[in-house]
Amino acid sequence: MTSFPAVNHVAVTVSDLATSVPWYSRLFGADPVLDEDTGPFHHVVFALAGGQQLFGLHYFPGNAWAGEFSPRRVGLDHVAFGCLNRAELTAWRDRLDGLDIKHGEIVDSHYGSGLAFKDPDGIALEFFAPPAA
Structure with a gap:
């Protein structure tokens, strides 16, 4: 290992894939490269930077977080x-x-x-x- 590796992917948890997938598709100007329900969660992935980076949307059925996203909360x-x-x-x-x-x-x-x-x-x-x- 000669240097620290680049970020390969980022995944964010969303409340509604039916809203988020079209929104991110418009933003990225691309359709997802993966749409998979794994059981515990459903994820949709976009390829960015010529396929060198991935951006994922995760949805957890039954996850009822009532709070709003806050950059002041520990995490992202x-x-x-x-x-x-x-x-x-x-x-x-x-x-x-x-x-x-x-x-x-x-x-x-x-x-x-x-x-x-x-x-x-x-x-x-x-x-x-x-x-x-």
């Missing part, structure tokens, strides 16, 4: 999708507008620029670009 804070630069970040902002997905403003900082938005369950997502060179 947010998932960020990398952009090459601020111009690409701006293009994603425009794409979210075209998809009628609510989002915040682009926030610039010394370590990069981010654009925050949420999925139908309120899971925090972001597009992020490194600082200009």
Whole structure:
């Protein structure tokens, strides 16, 4: 082992696959590559970054969590999708507008620029670009 490996996949738990699958399909501009009911849970998986990364949606039947997603709760804070630069970040902002997905403003900082938005369950997502060179 010479270096720490890249993130292979991320999976988030959703409350309703019938709502989340079409929403993420629109966001990713792709259909899922896997839709499988394993018994204990049902998962739907999307291939991103030319198939190098996977993004999964998990649904647990009978799971009745009444709380709302909160990045302050121990666990997931947010998932960020990398952009090459601020111009690409701006293009994603425009794409979210075209998809009628609510989002915040682009926030610039010394370590990069981010654009925050949420999925139908309120899971925090972001597009992020490194600082200009």
